[in-house]
Amino acid sequence: MRFRNDLLLVNPMNRFFRHLLLQAAALFALSVPAWANVNIQHWVAANGARVYFVESHVLPIIDLQVDFDAGAARDPAGRSGLAGMTQGMLDAAAGGLDEDALAEKFSDLGARLSGVADNDRAGLSLRTLSSARERDGALALLRTVLTRPEFPAAVLEREKARAIASLREADTKPDQIGSKAFARALYGDHPYGRSATVESVAAITRDDLLAHYRRHYVASRAVVSIVGDVTRQQAEAIALQLTGDLPAGEPLAPIPAVTMPKAVTERIAHPANQSHIFVGEPVTRRGDPDFFPLQVGNYILGGGGFVSRLTKEVREKRGYAYSVYSYFNPQREPGPFQIGLQTQRAQAADALKVVDETLAKFIADGPTDDELKAAKRNLVDGYSLRLDSNRKLLESLAVIGFYGLPLDWLSKFPERVEAVTAAQVKDAFRRRLSADHMVRVIVAGD
Amino acid sequence: MELRRFSRGFALCSALAALLAPISPARANPYETRLDNGLHVIVKEDHRAPVAMHMVWYRVGAIDEHDGTTGIAHLLEHMMFKGTKTLKPGEFNEIVARAGGNDNAFTSHDYTAYFQRVPAAALPKMIELEADRMRNLVISDDEFARELKVVMEERRLRTDDQPQSQLHEQLMATAFIAHPYRRPVIGWMNDLENMRPDDARDWYRRWYAPNNAYVVVVGDVDHKKVFEQVKKAYGHMKPVQLPVRKMTAEPVQTGERRITVKAPAELPQLAMTWKVPKLVDVSNDREPYALEVLAGILDGHAASRLPKALVRGSQVAVEVGAYYDATARGETTFMLGGTPAKGHSVAELEAALRAEVKRIADEGVSEAELERIKTLTVAAQVYKLDSTYVQAMEIGRMEASGYRWQDADLMLEKLKSVTAAEVQAVARKYFGSDTLTVAVLDPQPLDPNAKPRAKPAGLRH
Numbered sequence: 001m002r003f004r005n006d007l008l009l010v011n012p013m014n015r016f017f018r019h020l021l022l023q024a025a026a027l028f029a030l031s032v033p034a035w036a037n038v039n040i041q042h043w044v045a046a047n048g049a050r051v052y053f054v055e056s057h058v059l060p061i062i063d064l065q066v067d068f069d070a071g072a073a074r075d076p077a078g079r080s081g082l083a084g085m086t087q088g089m090l091d092a093a094a095g096g097l098d099e100d101a102l103a104e105k106f107s108d109l110g111a112r113l114s115g116v117a118d119n120d121r122a123g124l125s126l127r128t129l130s131s132a133r134e135r136d137g138a139l140a141l142l143r144t145v146l147t148r149p150e151f152p153a154a155v156l157e158r159e160k161a162r163a164i165a166s167l168r169e170a171d172t173k174p175d176q177i178g179s180k181a182f183a184r185a186l187y188g189d190h191p192y193g194r195s196a197t198v199e200s201v202a203a204i205t206r207d208d209l210l211a212h213y214r215r216h217y218v219a220s221r222a223v224v225s226i227v228g229d230v231t232r233q234q235a236e237a238i239a240l241q242l243t244g245d246l247p248a249g250e251p252l253a254p255i256p257a258v259t260m261p262k263a264v265t266e267r268i269a270h271p272a273n274q275s276h277i278f279v280g281e282p283v284t285r286r287g288d289p290d291f292f293p294l295q296v297g298n299y300i301l302g303g304g305g306f307v308s309r310l311t312k313e314v315r316e317k318r319g320y321a322y323s324v325y326s327y328f329n330p331q332r333e334p335g336p337f338q339i340g341l342q343t344q345r346a347q348a349a350d351a352l353k354v355v356d357e358t359l360a361k362f363i364a365d366g367p368t369d370d371e372l373k374a375a376k377r378n379l380v381d382g383y384s385l386r387l388d389s390n391r392k393l394l395e396s397l398a399v400i401g402f403y404g405l406p407l408d409w410l411s412k413f414p415e416r417v418e419a420v421t422a423a424q425v426k427d428a429f430r431r432r433l434s435a436d437h438m439v440r441v442i443v444a445g446d
Numbered sequence: 447m448e449l450r451r452f453s454r455g456f457a458l459c460s461a462l463a464a465l466l467a468p469i470s471p472a473r474a475n476p477y478e479t480r481l482d483n484g485l486h487v488i489v490k491e492d493h494r495a496p497v498a499m500h501m502v503w504y505r506v507g508a509i510d511e512h513d514g515t516t517g518i519a520h521l522l523e524h525m526m527f528k529g530t531k532t533l534k535p536g537e538f539n540e541i542v543a544r545a546g547g548n549d550n551a552f553t554s555h556d557y558t559a560y561f562q563r564v565p566a567a568a569l570p571k572m573i574e575l576e577a578d579r580m581r582n583l584v585i586s587d588d589e590f591a592r593e594l595k596v597v598m599e600e601r602r603l604r605t606d607d608q609p610q611s612q613l614h615e616q617l618m619a620t621a622f623i624a625h626p627y628r629r630p631v632i633g634w635m636n637d638l639e640n641m642r643p644d645d646a647r648d649w650y651r652r653w654y655a656p657n658n659a660y661v662v663v664v665g666d667v668d669h670k671k672v673f674e675q676v677k678k679a680y681g682h683m684k685p686v687q688l689p690v691r692k693m694t695a696e697p698v699q700t701g702e703r704r705i706t707v708k709a710p711a712e713l714p715q716l717a718m719t720w721k722v723p724k725l726v727d728v729s730n731d732r733e734p735y736a737l738e739v740l741a742g743i744l745d746g747h748a749a750s751r752l753p754k755a756l757v758r759g760s761q762v763a764v765e766v767g768a769y770y771d772a773t774a775r776g777e778t779t780f781m782l783g784g785t786p787a788k789g790h791s792v793a794e795l796e797a798a799l800r801a802e803v804k805r806i807a808d809e810g811v812s813e814a815e816l817e818r819i820k821t822l823t824v825a826a827q828v829y830k831l832d833s834t835y836v837q838a839m840e841i842g843r844m845e846a847s848g849y850r851w852q853d854a855d856l857m858l859e860k861l862k863s864v865t866a867a868e869v870q871a872v873a874r875k876y877f878g879s880d881t882l883t884v885a886v887l888d889p890q891p892l893d894p895n896a897k898p899r900a901k902p903a904g905l906r907h
Contacts, residue, residue, distance in 0.1 A: 107749040109821070112829075161787065165712075168713070271892065304543060306527070306536070306543070318592070319599070322597070342599065344602065377545070379546075385546070385565070
């Protein structure tokens with residue numbers, strides 16, 4: 001529970017950071033840094049786990065993450081929420097230790113365990129001190145929760161009740177109502193369009209968890225990302241230690257292809273003071289050849305915080321919104337391009353008109369030369385900011401590893417951004433964003 | 447902000463102290479100087495990456511506001527991006543972005559701060575920009591009117607459509623009847639509706655001066671060069687006579703206060719707050735450190751007592767929390783709260799939370815729990831070094847809140863020395879009913895077709 005809400009940011013950068021930096025531009029980030037010998041090492045362990053490693057001994061810290069192809073896209077029909085529940089229950093009991101014992105042991109080592117769960121991925125990440133006692137203790141615990149979870153029935157019932165309470169609460173909140181409706185409108189019955197519901201969570205059984213875990217938490221699809229104070233030799237041993245007890249696993253069918261939606265405007269009544277507006281369509285996969293023109297263009301359109309066109313038109317010129325943004329969120333199958341804003345409900349139609357015009361003009365005309373130059377300076381000159389901590393490096397490594405992106409992708413970042421032309425941005429936006437597929441969701445509009 | 451803040455943490459335990467040795471450069475780091483006009487400059491060299499975190503902190507926040515113009519500290523913060531005698535509105539952001547950086551600013555009850563995260567080579571330009579807007583801001587009526595609308599949208603987003611924020615806002619407004627923490631940082635909507643450009647100009651003129659500011663730099667810099675750059679940019683400025691800070695002390699609370707907030711929601715929520723002491727004398731106070739440890743034992747890590755007992759154990763709650771921050775310019779409280787699980791009432795949750803405090807008052811805490819808090823805090827001190835932002839925040843917060851950045855180390859030592867008996871003593875002393883304020887969110891069914899509740903007609907002035 002959070003009590004304090006008294007630290008106010010002038011710009012809602014948390015949202016910007018989450019979407020641009022942590023998701024889309026996790027890839028944006030890495031390159032051959034001028035500042036250090038960041039060298040990404042990659043190998044496949046004997047059991048098939050893919051390992052990505054950056055050795056750095058400056059701080060006595062190890063950050064690591066183990067991901068699997070076990071995200072929400074793998075939820076069976078009628079069981080939405082299973083992937084998240086399975087991931088969340090890994091540390092509910094494991095290797096004969098109950099949840100309290102596990103929590104105490106992690107805490108007594110000063111280690112932090114956290115979960116990773118999105119449409120494509122699910123797994124765990126760990127931050128620990130690199131001193132032998134703490135490191136060895138924390139890794140042994142992580143191995144236990146990854147390879148010997150017990151999924152106790154009583155804890156499952158409790159966690160289902162908590163999840164259902166949280167879902168009912170979410171169903172009263174305009175932003176969350178809108179997010180779910182937007183996903184549904186974009187993807188229909190595709191797994192990316194489904195959200196957990198009270199019914200789907202209520203239907204989840206312990207056998208479902210065991211089946212999901214056994215099928216998806218397997219060595220051949222494990223991606224181990226490690227950053228920090230260990231040697232290559234140690235990293236090799238750690239990767240095997242963490243995943244060595246997992247079964248190899250059977251091949252998985254690919255997740256279904258996305259069917260492009262028809263353009264639609266969905267209005268959802270709600271008594272909020274502000275309308276929550278979502279505009280977008282499915283666009284990009286990881287590894288998309290248009291990645292750089294789209295990302296550079298999006299920086300100009302709505303990703304560049306204070307200096308984007310959307311912020312200038314909607315916020316600076318008209319005072320319509322505190323937060324307005326756009327982003328591409330590439331996933332295994334085409335992830336969304338999304339524009340979002342919140343505005344006093346009486347002016348929702350006016351604000352949406354400004355958004356539509358801004359987007360249409362950008363698609364029609366592309367960026368100006370000066371905008372493109374400014375974007376390049378920010379993205380190229382500022383790329384070291386996105387690599388300046390072990391934590392940020394780990395996030396990037398994990399994306400590269402999971403999606404199997406080529407390693408030189410990183411070293412080529414600056415030259416690829418520099419090579420983007422205004423014509424390429426215009427061309428990519430025109431080809432990839434179509435009015436025929438543009439979905440709008442408005443919650444609490446007048 | 448994070449619910450638990452142990453960022454200042456404890457001193458390093460012996461076993462872990464060695465870990466830090468190789469990365470703690472000379473004891474002189476951070477480096478500090480003060481210009482003749484009163485400007486404090488603190489530079490922490492961190493050469494891991496060619497980046498610099500540049501922050502300018504002002505010791506002025508919502509605590510310094512008056513009724514009728516609540517929210518002006520935050521609104522002025524927004525106006526600081528709207529141009530100076532030599533920069534057009536928005537040009538500040540353009541320059542930062544073209545330098546490869548990003549920037550933002552924040553306002554709390556206690557302080558207002560501005561920061562840029564940039565490639566280290568761009569730092570001198572950032573110093574010039576901040577110095578420029580410390581003295582040369584231009585607040586046009588037109589820009590003011592538009593930015594005011596943005597801030598009103600911000601209030602709708604953060605507070606008016608967020609039941610939990612309303613609960614917090616009204617809890618504070620009830621717990622404090624005289625002390626300025628009763629006012630929300632973003633301001634009451636009616637005050638925003640009546641705000642005038644001159645309110646912002648007055649605020650700027652009174653508080654934005656070198657003798658009320660702290661420049662904090664963490665990153666790949668040479669502190670001597672930074673000192674020179676700061677001196678060049680700010681050295682010509684004259685100090686101003688700062689207004690007398692008349693902070694109304696809260697009268698002693700002599701009885702329990704209870705309020706209900708109704709808002710569209712599914713689940714009820716409970717928030718309780720007790721008046722407790724803050725840290726005044728870093729060397730000789732004891733109770734604030736004991737309260738910090740108490741908060742850490744109750745909440746803030748996976749094995750802490752409240753989630754273990756009430757979420758996982760009795761399952762009275764789906765969510766619980768505790769919050770205490772010893773450092774503040776104003777008066778402090780200790781908060782407990784949560785959301786009851788289905789089939790349990792707010793009253794049951796309140797009783798259960800109070801029983802957990804009483805259990806500590808009666809039985810004390812274990813050495814293992816004390817040790818765990820210290821271990822986690824030592825680890826947090828190491829993890830902090832992975833982020834220039836966190837390091838700069840710690841320095842700036844200490845200074846702008848009325849402490850010194852050097853106090854952080856002393857506070858670590860003091861926290862480390864807290865005993866089980868001291869934790870038990872504060873649990874006994876401060877959690878009676880007479881200094882307690884309770885706020886309950888009473889969830890209302892959502893009528894999708896209802897319009898927002900009418901606000902009272904604004905009184906223009």
